[in-house]
Amino acid sequence: MTGTNPANNSPQLPVRAPNATPDQGLHDTASDVVREIPDLSSVSATLKTVQSFIRSPLDVLQWIAAETGDLAKFALPFGSTYIVTSDSEIISQVLGYTDKGSSTNDRFDKSPLLVEGSGWVIGDDNILVASNKKWNNERKFLGKFFGRSRYEDAALISQFDDAVLESRDTLAKKIALDSQGSTLIELQKELSVLALRTTMKTIFDIHDTPLNELEEVVHHSRVIHTVFPLETLIPGDIPFDSLKWFSSRAADVVESREYLKTFAEKIMSKVEANPDNTSFVRPLLMRNIDRSEAMEHILTIAFAGHETSGNNLSWTMTAILQNAVIRERVQQEINQIDLSTPLALSELIERLPYTGCAIEEGLRMYPSVYLLIRRATEEVEIPTRTGTITIPDKSEVFLNIFNAQRDESVWGIEKTGYPADKFCPERWSKENIAARGLTSSDLDLFTFGGGSRTCIGMHSFKALALLTISHYMKRFDMTCDFSLSQSDVVSDFTLQRNGGFPTVVKSLES
Numbered sequence: 001m002t003g004t005n006p007a008n009n010s011p012q013l014p015v016r017a018p019n020a021t022p023d024q025g026l027h028d029t030a031s032d033v034v035r036e037i038p039d040l041s042s043v044s045a046t047l048k049t050v051q052s053f054i055r056s057p058l059d060v061l062q063w064i065a066a067e068t069g070d071l072a073k074f075a076l077p078f079g080s081t082y083i084v085t086s087d088s089e090i091i092s093q094v095l096g097y098t099d100k101g102s103s104t105n106d107r108f109d110k111s112p113l114l115v116e117g118s119g120w121v122i123g124d125d126n127i128l129v130a131s132n133k134k135w136n137n138e139r140k141f142l143g144k145f146f147g148r149s150r151y152e153d154a155a156l157i158s159q160f161d162d163a164v165l166e167s168r169d170t171l172a173k174k175i176a177l178d179s180q181g182s183t184l185i186e187l188q189k190e191l192s193v194l195a196l197r198t199t200m201k202t203i204f205d206i207h208d209t210p211l212n213e214l215e216e217v218v219h220h221s222r223v224i225h226t227v228f229p230l231e232t233l234i235p236g237d238i239p240f241d242s243l244k245w246f247s248s249r250a251a252d253v254v255e256s257r258e259y260l261k262t263f264a265e266k267i268m269s270k271v272e273a274n275p276d277n278t279s280f281v282r283p284l285l286m287r288n289i290d291r292s293e294a295m296e297h298i299l300t301i302a303f304a305g306h307e308t309s310g311n312n313l314s315w316t317m318t319a320i321l322q323n324a325v326i327r328e329r330v331q332q333e334i335n336q337i338d339l340s341t342p343l344a345l346s347e348l349i350e351r352l353p354y355t356g357c358a359i360e361e362g363l364r365m366y367p368s369v370y371l372l373i374r375r376a377t378e379e380v381e382i383p384t385r386t387g388t389i390t391i392p393d394k395s396e397v398f399l400n401i402f403n404a405q406r407d408e409s410v411w412g413i414e415k416t417g418y419p420a421d422k423f424c425p426e427r428w429s430k431e432n433i434a435a436r437g438l439t440s441s442d443l444d445l446f447t448f449g450g451g452s453r454t455c456i457g458m459h460s461f462k463a464l465a466l467l468t469i470s471h472y473m474k475r476f477d478m479t480c481d482f483s484l485s486q487s488d489v490v491s492d493f494t495l496q497r498n499g500g501f502p503t504v505v506k507s508l509e510s
Contacts, residue, residue: 035387037083037370038068041075057371058491061086061400070390070403079397088410088446089384094374095450096398102170108374108397134212141287144324145203145280145455151345151463157340159202164467167194168475170211175476175507182506187480190503191468192218194309198464199305204298205279206270217263220256220500221307225493226254259261264299305457311494313465314445314501316362318480319423320469321503330355334470345459348466357425358467360445363410365423367447368494370402401446418441421486 050198060082064072070087086089097107148158171190175183193214200206200214268291271281284294320326333354349356373396380391391397406469411420417432418424428443448455472478480503483487488498 005333018286027300033387035071035384035389037071037073037389039074040064040067040072058402058489058495061309061371061398062074065400065403069409070400071143073395081392082398083391083395084398084400086400086407087384088404088407090382090389091372091399091401091404092444092450094399095372095446095453097380098374098451098453106375107380109377110394134261135346141284142280142456146460148345148459150287150457154342154344154347156202157344157348157463157467160463161339161471162197162468163198163201164194164464164471167197168471171505172507173473175505182504185503187501187503188310188314189215190243190310191313191317192221192306194468195313195464197301197459198307200267203301203305204267204271204281204458205274205277206267216230217260217302218306218310220259221303223252223256223308224260224303227492229283253478260299260303261295264295265303266293267298267302301457304458307494309457309461309464311368311496312362312366312461313468315484315495316359316465317469317472317478318366318501319362319484319505320358321478322484323423326423329425330358330469331473334474337470339470342380345463345466348463352466352470353429354425355466355469356462357428357461360428360443361423361425361470363445364405364449366495367401367405367445369449370400370491370495371450372401372446372466373397374399382474399446402489404446423484437476475508476505477508 012230064084065086071083071090073080073081073083094108099107099109124181132370144150147178168191171185172182175181185231193211196214196217197209200209271277271279272285281294281298284297285291333352337351343351376391376393376395376397379393382389382391406420408420409415411427415428415438417436418427433440444450448458480501482499482502484497490496490498
């Protein structure tokens with residue numbers, strides 16, 4: 001179902017079911033109805049938006065949603081136009097038509113705001129922000145290192161297992177030295193270190209990184225992520241270094257940035273010194289790319305991967321631990337599985353179905369990257385079931401993933417059988433999906449993005465999550481003396497909990 005956009009004589013985008021790919025789930029649209037975008041361009045609204053985005057982007061997204069619902073726009077005094085949406089139909093289409101690699105389908109690009117921010121931390125020529133042609137080329141190359149088929153190798157999953165067990169046993173030794181027989185940990189730090197250790201072993205094929213170095217990397221990454229929205233989200237017209245809040249932390253941020261770059265250089269040196277290294281770095285260098293570009297790839301994967309993985313695992317494990325019924329079901333399932341023999345990822349998923357459902361639910365409710373930003377490369381008309389919206393050329397489109405994945409009309413009782421604002425793993429069970437006449441594509445998530453820029457770490461995360469939850473809950477009794485309320489959800493670059501994730505841990509076995 002296509003039409004013609006009279007403004008640019010290009011085909012209209014097809015209308016799709018929420019979360020479908022551009023060519024799936026076409027349905028009827030009110031094509032002759034113009035859907036107006038509520039405008040928040042008043043002086044007070046503009047000032048509130050700019051000032052608040054610097055500190056907490058999610059707060060602003062929630063404020064906009066409260067003011068206008070799932071769609072809004074505003075223009076800043078220096079000419080930038082912003083579209084903000086949590087409408088799953090619109091999000092799906094924007095992601096589906098980002099960097100497709102063809103002039104017909106390429107309607108959106110990565111946002112210059114993201115390029116400026118990540119360029120300041122990582123560099124301007126990495127896989128996170130590369131141009132669409134470069135992205136598609138690099139993605140094909142990286143596919144064999146991050147694609148689903150690689151995780152069907154039980155030997156690779158065994159490396160994941162080794163990393164998780166090393167972290168688990170380190171924690172067990174710490175508990176054994178405590179006179180109380182238990183210890184208080186910050187769960188996000190624990191799981192971020194674990195995720196980084198896994199990255200070093202399974203992605204970079206480096207197996208001897210000391211614990212104190214892993215902890216330092218996690219610390220410096222957290223410093224960067226805390227201020228990352230400032231450079232990523234505000235317009236370049238505002239002088240970055242003159243902002244008082246950032247200036248007070250400038251020395252710490254510069255120190256952390258230099259530490260991370262030194263760490264990436266150390267990874268490069270270790271890979272080059274070992275002719276048997278099996279990571280993507282050696283074949284990457286054989287492609288005759290610039291050394292600095294290879295360094296950016298290394299830093300992107302090390303920097304971005306462990307933060308988002310550790311973050312989402314913290315939310316998911318806490319949600320499991322705080323619900324007695326869910327906890328018991330997960331515990332029973334993992335107690336029945338023998339992890340002493342390496343399993344492929346598909347086998348892990350098959351043997352841990354309920355745990356897998358809990359992981360999917362954690363990804364839905366607590367997306368680490370709660371906001372995605374795209375820029376329109378032309379004026380784009382997007383048909384929806386309630387009318388067609390027009391996104392102006394060069395608009396910055398803010399995709400509110402957090403709200404979209406808690407939308408009752410998409411994820412709630414009528415469609416899935418469970419409230420959208422509740423942590424309910426049963427939502428994802430094969431039996432529930434079949435009983436409601438759904439398909440797996442009806443419950444696609446935006447947590448890993450979508451379209452051609454879907455996160456390359458998706459399969460790696462699922463292997464890590466299944467093994468971490470299994471090994472930690474088999475070995476430890478873990479208690480969180482706080483509740484997961486929406487009022488405690490805050491944000492910097494990733495979704496955070498105000499107060500962190502303090503967790504008391506004691507061993508269940510010696």
